[in-house]
Structures are given as C-alpha cells and as structure tokens.
Amino acid sequence: MDSQQHGEQLKRGLKNRHxxxxxxxxxxxxxxxxxxxxxxxxxxxxxILGYAVAGFIAFLIMRQLGEMVVEEPVAGSFSHFAYKYWGGFAGFASGWNYWVLYVLVAMAELTAVGKYIQFWYPEIPTWASAAAFFVIINAINLTNVKVFGEMEFWFAIIKVIAVIAMILFGAWLLFSDTAGPQATVRNLWEQGGFLPHGWTGLVMMMAIIMFSFGGLELVGITAAEADNPEQSIPKATNQVIYRILIFYIGSLA
Structure with a gap:
C-alpha cells in the first residue's frame, strides 16, 4: 500500500519515446x-547461441514483469510485487539485493568509463574520469524525471548509432576484399569450431552474458513515472526480443 501511494505521488513525466x-x-x-x-x-x-538463450530468458522475465506493471503501475516494480504476492521477506530481500547490485554495477560501469577514456586519452588517469562521470550522472539523476528521460533518450541514441555502425562496418569487411580472405563466415565453424572450448567454455561465460542484459528491468521501474504506462510498457517489453536479435546477435556475429 505504501509503495502504491508513493507511486501515485511521483510525477509522470516519461513519454513513450523515453x-x-x-x-x-x-x-x-x-x-x-x-x-x-x-x-x-x-x-x-x-x-551467439549463449546470447540467444539468455535473450530469450530475459524476454520471458520482462514479459511477466511487464504484465504485472501494466496492471499495477506503481513504484517498487518487482520488489513491490514480491512483497505483495510472495511475502514481506521476499520483497525486503529483493529490494535491498537490487540496491546492492546497482551499487556494484555502478562501480563496474565507472571503471569501464575510465578504461574507455584512458584508451582515447592515455594521459587522463582512470580515477579522474570515473570521478567526473560519477558527479555528472548523479547530477542528472537528481533532476526532474523529464530531464532524466531526455538524457537517457539521447544517450541510448548514441549507443544505437554505435552498434549500427559496428554491424555495417563488419558487413562491409565481410562482403568486400578490404580485410582479405580472413574475413569470412567460415570463421564461425573453422579455426577451432563453433565451440572451441566445448560446452564448458560457453557455460562458464553465461554469467557474463546474463550480466549484459542487466538494465532491461528498468522498464518496470519507470512505470510509476510514465505518463501512459498502459501503452508504453507493453510496447517496450514486446520489442525486447527484436532488439536482442538485431543489436546483440547481429553485432557479435
């Protein structure tokens, strides 16, 4: 009940495109x-097989969460539903587990930012760029929800453009003679085979593969601040599988 009341107090400033x-x-x-x-x-x-399997699992989870969120678009997302349908401890544990998870993920993301910046500008230490982006991201998160939605929108556009550029560049190398004879689809089954380290290598990497899909659950969390969750949430949820096929499997292949 508390989370539902809190959800009703939040400003619904996220548009469908957000x-x-x-x-x-x-x-x-x-x-x-x-x-x-x-x-x-x-x-x-x-x-490729690992990302396809993990993507299908992520789609099933998102579909289930999306149905609950559309029925009850409140703050708390899966933590609220765990508390309501499973019990107090389940809601408490899932909520705090998610908080701790994102603290750790935030540190990993900032470390990645530091590595990216140092690649392009070796003279800048990793900690400096990580600290700068820490301040910038927190400043964005502390603004109103519409500003946050706009920033997420344009940052996502940049990532989409980067992935599309990767796919087009890879296709150009594959179908032109620029990269030489080594650029061929036969690399998928030659040079050690489709699974050069066997199924063990793929299973060991599934944790990292599943980590890649972390963030999809944000669709459910935004429900309490979406201006029209009955339309935007189902559309975003149902399109997850197509995004996975195009952006993950397409770019990696």
Whole structure:
C-alpha cells in the first residue's frame, strides 16, 4: 500500500519515446561493448547461441514483469510485487539485493568509463574520469524525471548509432576484399569450431552474458513515472526480443 501511494505521488513525466529508449539503452551496455571481448575469447562463436538463450530468458522475465506493471503501475516494480504476492521477506530481500547490485554495477560501469577514456586519452588517469562521470550522472539523476528521460533518450541514441555502425562496418569487411580472405563466415565453424572450448567454455561465460542484459528491468521501474504506462510498457517489453536479435546477435556475429 505504501509503495502504491508513493507511486501515485511521483510525477509522470516519461513519454513513450523515453520508455522505449530507456529499455533499449538498458539492453545495450558495457556487457556488449567491453565484456563481449572476454566472452568471445573464452567461448568462441558459440556466444551467439549463449546470447540467444539468455535473450530469450530475459524476454520471458520482462514479459511477466511487464504484465504485472501494466496492471499495477506503481513504484517498487518487482520488489513491490514480491512483497505483495510472495511475502514481506521476499520483497525486503529483493529490494535491498537490487540496491546492492546497482551499487556494484555502478562501480563496474565507472571503471569501464575510465578504461574507455584512458584508451582515447592515455594521459587522463582512470580515477579522474570515473570521478567526473560519477558527479555528472548523479547530477542528472537528481533532476526532474523529464530531464532524466531526455538524457537517457539521447544517450541510448548514441549507443544505437554505435552498434549500427559496428554491424555495417563488419558487413562491409565481410562482403568486400578490404580485410582479405580472413574475413569470412567460415570463421564461425573453422579455426577451432563453433565451440572451441566445448560446452564448458560457453557455460562458464553465461554469467557474463546474463550480466549484459542487466538494465532491461528498468522498464518496470519507470512505470510509476510514465505518463501512459498502459501503452508504453507493453510496447517496450514486446520489442525486447527484436532488439536482442538485431543489436546483440547481429553485432557479435
């Protein structure tokens, strides 16, 4: 009841386009841009299968969460539903577990930012860029929800453009002679095979693969601040599977 009352007090300033791009931005993160390198090294081309399986699981979870959120668009998302339908301890544990998770994820994301900045500007120490982005991101989060939605929208657009550029560049290398004979689809089953380290390598990497989809649940969390959750939440949820196929499997393949 408390979370429902709190949800009713929140300003519903997120438009449909904000929800769509928040969902898309949550699906595209450092797990794709940075973490996929170690996954490819350890599991080989078999990661395509791993991302497909993990994406299907993420879609099922998002579909279930989306149905509950549309029925009851309140603050608290899955923590509220765990408390309501499972019990007090389940709601308490899931809520605090998610809080701790995002503290750790935030540190990992800031570390990734530091590595990116240091790659382009080696003279800038990792801690300096991480601290700068820590202040910037917190400043954005402390503003009103409409500003937050706009920033998420444009940041997600940048990531989408980057992924599309990766896919187009890879296709150009594949179908042109620029990269030489080594650029071929036969690499998916040659050079050690589809699973060069066997199923063990793929299973060991599933944790990193699943981490890549962290952020999809933000669709449910935004329900309490969406101006029309009955339309925007189902649309964002149902499009998750297409985003996974295009942006993850397409770019990695």
């Amino acid at each position: 929800i769509q791009l928040i969902a898309l931005g949550g699906a595209i993160g450092t797990g794709l841009f940075l973490g996929s390198a170690s996954v490819i090294q350890s599991a080989g081309p078999g990661i």
